[in-house]
Amino acid sequence: MGDTRAWRDAVPAFPAFDHTVLERFLRYVTIDTQSDPDSPTTPSTEKQKNLGRLLVTELREIGLADADMDDNGYVYATLPATSAKTVPVLCFCSHMDTSPDCSGAGVKPQIVRNYQGGDIVLPGDPAQVIRAAEHPALAKQIGNDIVTTDGTTLLGADNKAGVAEIVDAMRFLVAHPEIKHGTIKVLFTPDEEIGRGVDKADLKRLSADFAYTIDGESAGTVEDETFSADAAVVTIQGVSAHPGFAKGKMENAIKIAARIIDNLPRDTCSPETTEDREGFVHPHGVEAALDGATLKFILRDFTDEGLKDKAAVLERAVKTALKDFPRSSYRMKVTEQYRNMRQVLERHPQVVANAMEAVHRAGLAPIKNSIRGGTDGSRLSFMGLPCPNVFAGEHAFHSRLEWVSVQDMEAAVRTIVHLATIWEEQA
Numbered sequence: 001m002g003d004t005r006a007w008r009d010a011v012p013a014f015p016a017f018d019h020t021v022l023e024r025f026l027r028y029v030t031i032d033t034q035s036d037p038d039s040p041t042t043p044s045t046e047k048q049k050n051l052g053r054l055l056v057t058e059l060r061e062i063g064l065a066d067a068d069m070d071d072n073g074y075v076y077a078t079l080p081a082t083s084a085k086t087v088p089v090l091c092f093c094s095h096m097d098t099s100p101d102c103s104g105a106g107v108k109p110q111i112v113r114n115y116q117g118g119d120i121v122l123p124g125d126p127a128q129v130i131r132a133a134e135h136p137a138l139a140k141q142i143g144n145d146i147v148t149t150d151g152t153t154l155l156g157a158d159n160k161a162g163v164a165e166i167v168d169a170m171r172f173l174v175a176h177p178e179i180k181h182g183t184i185k186v187l188f189t190p191d192e193e194i195g196r197g198v199d200k201a202d203l204k205r206l207s208a209d210f211a212y213t214i215d216g217e218s219a220g221t222v223e224d225e226t227f228s229a230d231a232a233v234v235t236i237q238g239v240s241a242h243p244g245f246a247k248g249k250m251e252n253a254i255k256i257a258a259r260i261i262d263n264l265p266r267d268t269c270s271p272e273t274t275e276d277r278e279g280f281v282h283p284h285g286v287e288a289a290l291d292g293a294t295l296k297f298i299l300r301d302f303t304d305e306g307l308k309d310k311a312a313v314l315e316r317a318v319k320t321a322l323k324d325f326p327r328s329s330y331r332m333k334v335t336e337q338y339r340n341m342r343q344v345l346e347r348h349p350q351v352v353a354n355a356m357e358a359v360h361r362a363g364l365a366p367i368k369n370s371i372r373g374g375t376d377g378s379r380l381s382f383m384g385l386p387c388p389n390v391f392a393g394e395h396a397f398h399s400r401l402e403w404v405s406v407q408d409m410e411a412a413v414r415t416i417v418h419l420a421t422i423w424e425e426q427a
Contacts, residue, residue, distance in 0.1 A: 043073035043190035087182025091208035094162030095192030122151025158397035162214035225342035
């Protein structure tokens with residue numbers, strides 16, 4: 001990270017931060033933007049454009065005159081430079097959709113003011129409790145204001161916190177043209193939660209040199225690597241026969257599918273048994289009938305070699321199952337989804353270093369971490385736009401226990417502003 005005191009000496013005197021991030025966030029989460037993995041359209045759900053249209057209006061209102069949403073639901077905007085230097089063009093990116101894993105309709109946010117510790121019971125469903133023992137990050141939130149849902153839906157902090165933070169940071173920079181920065185691009189994407197977030201992003205229109213997704217968890221965290229990810233589909237062809245005359249003939253594809261899943265490692269190599277840098281094989285869909293079955297898996301690891309090992313684990317489970325069904329057959333297709341963005345970012349160390357310094361200037365302790373998942377930034381990095389992930393403050397995402405701290409969102413706004421100035425200082 002270098003000599004942070006030297007960086008601090010170079011920081012211009014900023015005006016006091018005034019924030020609109022909370023009011024924006026509370027407005028955005030009430031708009032249902034859940035994406036749909038089974039839809040072939042872009043965006044996968046038309047309702048995502050409802051938030052997109054609102055964001056275009058708000059971006060124009062704060063002074064980003066070219067703000068626009070294209071037919072695919074991507075929102076683009078430009079904040080012109082205030083510096084006479086030639087500064088790399090930065091892009092700040094967040095996604096508008098919410099996860100299909102939990103309802104995002106009718107979100108009713110609540111604010112727990114001046115949190116003093118302990119469990120948070122959600123009023124719409126008292127059985128839903130954010131337990132301090134299960135959410136250790138709450139221990140760092142004493143005295144802060146916590147936004148949750150009422151317990152009947154997810155919150156949408158993943159990633160509407162990031163969206164609100166970017167908009168508020170742009171508002172602050174427009175209001176203070178004395179703060180020197182280069183050209184800044186804003187990109188809000190649909191369908192990130194279903195792996196299509198940048199499928200139709202127009203990078204020529206964006207014309208950025210480096211980017212940052214604002215879509216991370218704990219305050220102060222900068223993430224410079226993701227899982228590498230593949231999808232695997234196993235198709236089983238069984239042998240059908242009349243059940244009354246099936247002895248020695250029938251090979252039930254439903255039972256073969258069950259045997260395959262049962263053959264997977266039980267104490268390792270699954271999401272529920274791994275952490276840190278351990279990868280996994282995860283079945284997430286089964287369609288089965290007597291004569292045929294389709295099993296869907298995701299394979300995850302931080303290295304390409306580890307990813308190949310996960311495919312081998314799956315294929316061994318399949319072959320072992322089929323030993324007892326000699327007249328049945330299988331096909332296994334593995335499809336690349338995304339790769340560890342560190343492969344790109346390690347060639348551009350200043351991108352991560354500047355993010356770490358921006359976190360420091362925002363008054364937080366910088367933490368470099370890895371993502372047990374993926375982001376739009378992973379795909380963007382391999383599309384030629386190096387893009388680490390910066391915290392947004394979201395926690396327990398994809399669930400009814402999702403929460404975010406107001407103070408963490410405000411710290412993310414400050415981090416974005418400092419990032420813009422650091423790149424200008426270095427130019």
